[in-house]
Amino acid sequence: MTKKQHIKAGIITGIVVNYGLKWLVRNDLSVGLIYSIILGIIGEILPDILEPPTSRWHRKLWHSKKMIMYMALLVLVLLIIPLLKDSMKAGIVIVLISYLIHLILDSRTPAGLP
Ligand SMILES: [Zn+2]
Numbered sequence: 001m002t003k004k005q006h007i008k009a010g011i012i013t014g015i016v017v018n019y020g021l022k023w024l025v026r027n028d029l030s031v032g033l034i035y036s037i038i039l040g041i042i043g044e045i046l047p048d049i050l051e052p053p054t055s056r057w058h059r060k061l062w063h064s065k066k067m068i069m070y071m072a073l074l075v076l077v078l079l080i081i082p083l084l085k086d087s088m089k090a091g092i093v094i095v096l097i098s099y100l101i102h103l104i105l106d107s108r109t110p111a112g113l114p
Pocket of ligand 1: 047048063102106
């Protein structure tokens with residue numbers, strides 16, 4: 001997928017996850033709209049910053065199926081364990097879910113994920 005497509009997905013993911021947390025989980029578990037968009041974009045472009053798409057074989061650990069599992073687990077742990085402030089927790093969850101969406105989108109391409 002192109003960087004532009006990932007950025008669009010990040011904007012949508014940031015907004016949807018932020019309002020999802022607010023409405024489905026708890027009213028105070030959210031960040032502002034602009035923050036949710038910025039965090040969504042960060043999570044969505046992060047895998048390609050960690051492993052720049054310089055060749056067809058750029059997808060390694062940070063783009064792997066294992067990473068999908070780790071990210072999903074981290075989201076659950078963050079939501080269950082009361083370690084961080086709600087706004088910080090919401091921000092991290094938005095970044096992690098955007099990262100997950102990046103991997104899911106990349107997995108649908110012909111190259112797939114390792
Ligand atoms: Zn990628």
